[in-house]
Amino acid sequence: MMERNVILSIEGVTKRFGGLVALSDVSFQVYEGEILGLIGPNGAGKTTLFNVISGVYKPEEGRVVFKGQDITGWKPHKVARLGIARTHQIVKPFGDLSVLENTMVGALFGKKADTITEEEARKIAEDVLEFIGLSDKKDLPARVLNVQEKKRLELARALASEPDLLLLDEVLAGLTPTEVERMLSLLGKIRSEKGITIIMIEHVMHAVMNIADRIVVLHFGRKLAEGTPEEVANNQEVITAYLGDPTLALRFVKRLKEKGG
Ligand SMILES: Nc1ncnc2c1ncn2[C@@H]1O[C@H](COP(=O)(O)OP(=O)(O)O)[C@@H](O)[C@H]1O
Ligand SMILES: [Mg+2]
Numbered sequence: 001m002m003e004r005n006v007i008l009s010i011e012g013v014t015k016r017f018g019g020l021v022a023l024s025d026v027s028f029q030v031y032e033g034e035i036l037g038l039i040g041p042n043g044a045g046k047t048t049l050f051n052v053i054s055g056v057y058k059p060e061e062g063r064v065v066f067k068g069q070d071i072t073g074w075k076p077h078k079v080a081r082l083g084i085a086r087t088h089q090i091v092k093p094f095g096d097l098s099v100l101e102n103t104m105v106g107a108l109f110g111k112k113a114d115t116i117t118e119e120e121a122r123k124i125a126e127d128v129l130e131f132i133g134l135s136d137k138k139d140l141p142a143r144v145l146n147v148q149e150k151k152r153l154e155l156a157r158a159l160a161s162e163p164d165l166l167l168l169d170e171v172l173a174g175l176t177p178t179e180v181e182r183m184l185s186l187l188g189k190i191r192s193e194k195g196i197t198i199i200m201i202e203h204v205m206h207a208v209m210n211i212a213d214r215i216v217v218l219h220f221g222r223k224l225a226e227g228t229p230e231e232v233a234n235n236q237e238v239i240t241a242y243l244g245d246p247t248l249a250l251r252f253v254k255r256l257k258e259k260g261g
Contacts, residue, residue, distance in 0.1 A: 004031040007165060007197050008053070013062035015048055015221075022048040023059065024221040030165070035191055035198045037212030037229070039205070041241065044218040046201045047089055050167045054086050055079040066165070081113050085163035087154040089170045089201075095143030099134060100125055102142050103156045110161025125160050132156045132186065148179045152186075159190070166190065168200040172207055180204060184211055205251045209233065217241070 008030040015023040023045045030036050038046050051057045053064055055076040063072045071079055085106070093102045103125035108116060116124075129135045132152050137145065142153060151171055158166055168187075172180050184207055190196050202208035208215065209229040217225040217238050225235045232238055 006030070007032045007067060008199075009063075009065040010049070010053075011063040011065065013049070013052055013059045013064065015045075015052055015057055015059045021221050023052065023218075025062070026218070026221070026223050027062075028216050028223060028226055030197060030199060032197055033191065033195060034213045035187070035200065035211055037208040037215040038199055038201045038218065039203075039208060039215060039232075040218035040224070043220075045221040046218055047169055048221075049218070050086055050169055050199075050201065053079075053167060054084060077109060077113070080109055080161055080163075081111055083111055083162075083164035084167065085110065085158035085161045085165070086167035087151075087158050087169055087171055089173070091150045091154045093142035093145075093150060093153055093157075096141055098139050099142055099145070099153055099156075100129065100138040102153055103129055103138075103160045106157035106160030107162070110163070112162065121160075124162070125156075128156050128160045131189075132159070147174050148176075148183075151175065151183070155186070159194070159196075163196060165197045165199070168198060168202075170201055170203060172202060172204040180207055187211060 006029045010026055010028050013023050013026045014021065026049065038049070040046055048057065052059050055074045055078065058073040063070055065071070066082060066084060071082065104121040107121035107124040129138050132155060134149065134152055134156060137149065142150070145153060155171065172183055175183060187198060188211065191198060200208065200212070212229060214227060215229055215232040216223060217232060219241045224241055225232050225238045
């Protein structure tokens with residue numbers, strides 16, 4: 001087996017909101033260059049985990065170790081400078097700023113935040129918009145973009161910070177099947193051409209099953225399963241957890257049948 005370097009290590013993370021335990025003793029590792037799918041029913045704690053990794057919340061227990069450094073409780077801007085970028089489930093670009101300016105914001109607060117000039121940020125943003133396929137919209141105010149363009153702008157802003165690790169919170173939600181395909185090929189390119197490690201929270205099950213190397217399943221704040229898409233799709237506990245949601249359950253069953261399980 002190939003030697004794999006750990007880029008991110010989640011170690012016994014617990015996060016409470018008053019009496020509610022949003023994350024309970026969650027541990028797993030993410031390897032350099034992989035695409036890790038993070039799945040689980042609504043309220044499972046997926047977004048909370050991204051908030052813990054990116055420094056929005058400090059966990060009550062446990063550690064987050066990134067590139068060998070303990071970053072638990074670091075402020076979001078410091079985490080961003082170290083090379084972690086995220087997209088948000090609900091995309092909120094600065095509506096009055098242009099697409100280019102929104103993307104420049106990512107560059108200005110990213111890995112090069114301390115030294116970057118506005119001209120350098122502009123160059124990075126232009127390159128990223130070209131890569132993402134939004135160049136033709138770069139001078140438009142962000143508010144005129146449609147849903148899938150706003151999702152791609154969110155991704156562009158994150159990429160402009162030149163991260164090593166990208167956290168994607170439901171980037172496929174609300175997209176048509178054609179747009180989903182387009183986004184998936186973009187994510188593949190981000191990994192293969194830029195070498196960026198990706199953790200993606202996703203509800204579009206067939207998509208995450210196809211693109212992810214490994215999957216972690218959260219359920220009521222606990223890690224329910226971890227493994228290859230095949231292992232996870234065949235895990236009885238996972239199937240049972242999803243039976244609460246008939247649509248997801250049906251997709252799982254379909255997947256199992258395709259696998260001949
Ligand atoms: N800031 C907060 N204050 C109180 N409860 C929260 C907060 N953020 C999340 N929660 C709760 O934590 C649980 C996990 O939420 P979340 O991480 O958003 O789930 P997911 O992204 O998996 O749908 C939910 O019960 C949610 O209501
Ligand atoms: Mg969420």
